[in-house]
Amino acid sequence: xxxxxxxxxxxxxxxxxxxxxxxxxxxxxxxxxxxxxxxxxxxxxxxxxxxxxxxxxxxxxxxxxxxxxxxxxxxxxxxxxxxxxxxxxxxxxxxxxxxxxxxxxxxxxxxxxxxxxxxxxxxxxxxxxxxxxxxxxxxxxxxxxxxxxxxxxxxxxxxxxxxxxxxxxxxxxxxxxxxxxxxxxxxxxxxxxxxxxxxxxxxxxxxxxxxxxxxxxxxxxxxxxxxxxxxxxxxxxxxxxxxxxxxx
Numbered sequence: 304x305x306x307x308x309x310x311x312x313x314x315x316x317x318x319x320x321x322x323x324x325x326x327x328x329x330x331x332x333x334x335x336x337x338x339x340x341x342x343x344x345x346x347x348x349x350x351x352x353x354x355x356x357x358x359x360x361x362x363x364x365x366x367x368x369x370x371x372x373x374x375x376x377x378x379x380x381x382x383x384x385x386x387x388x389x390x391x392x393x394x395x396x397x398x399x400x401x402x403x404x405x406x407x408x409x410x411x412x413x414x415x416x417x418x419x420x421x422x423x424x425x426x427x428x429x430x431x432x433x434x435x436x437x438x439x440x441x442x443x444x445x446x447x448x449x450x451x452x453x454x455x456x457x458x459x460x461x462x463x464x465x466x467x468x469x470x471x472x473x474x475x476x477x478x479x480x481x482x483x484x485x486x487x488x489x490x491x492x493x494x495x496x497x498x499x500x501x502x503x504x505x506x507x508x509x510x511x512x513x514x515x516x517x518x519x520x521x522x523x524x525x526x527x528x529x530x531x532x533x534x535x536x537x538x539x540x541x542x543x544x545x546x547x548x549x550x551x
Contacts, residue, residue: 323341323375349495350498359498362515388450388467394441423456
């Protein structure tokens with residue numbers, strides 16, 4: 304059965320998934336996500352956690368419109384209202400400022416105005432002094448901050464991040480986390496949905512945690528409840544074992 308997809312939210316939900324699945328390779332292929340029933344509201348800070356291959360990246364790509372659902376019903380905002388950051392940012396062979404301005408220009412902003420807005424966005428992430436530098440000469444942490452500036456310039460309603468600090472040193476991680484926090488505190492608040500293996504980061508930034516295993520949601524809890532050992536051990540043993548293993 305072909306999945307249905309809509310571009311309108313309802314009843315206050317930004318995203319709504321009902322029985323959603325994603326399969327790669329047809330009937331005999333891989334079931335990457337299965338039976339997802341989720342609702343995400345504006346302003347939430349949702350962390351996706353689980354072992355490699357559990358479906359975190361697939362879910363992010365689904366929410367951003369990069370993948371269609373194979374089964375179920377998906378309601379979501381327009382991709383034009385969203386921005387997505389990947390673990391390794393895509394950086395074009397041009398200046399830092401032009402990398403940010405290009406997205407604005409593609410949305411119809413005149414080039415001169417796009418460059419001015421790009422400079423403002425770079426200043427927001429502490430990179431205005433690097434505007435003229437070739438973007439591909441930046442460090443990994445600087446490239447992630449560039450990607451954050453690119454997202455900030457587009458004023459998204461939703462920011463999706465796939466392991467945005469996984470390959471960064473501790474100082475660069477703190478810088479990117481601070482920018483994520485700033486997005487969340489902005490008014491109107493940007494909805495954050497991010498995948499992370501860093502449980503300390505999840506505690507610091509998330510208001511809600513979704514634990515996936517084998518493409519299914521096995522726990523969906525407020526962040527304080529997710530890290531309350533007794534509750535997790537009693538009602539969500541698979542998630543408890545994951546947290547215990549990650550924090551040993």
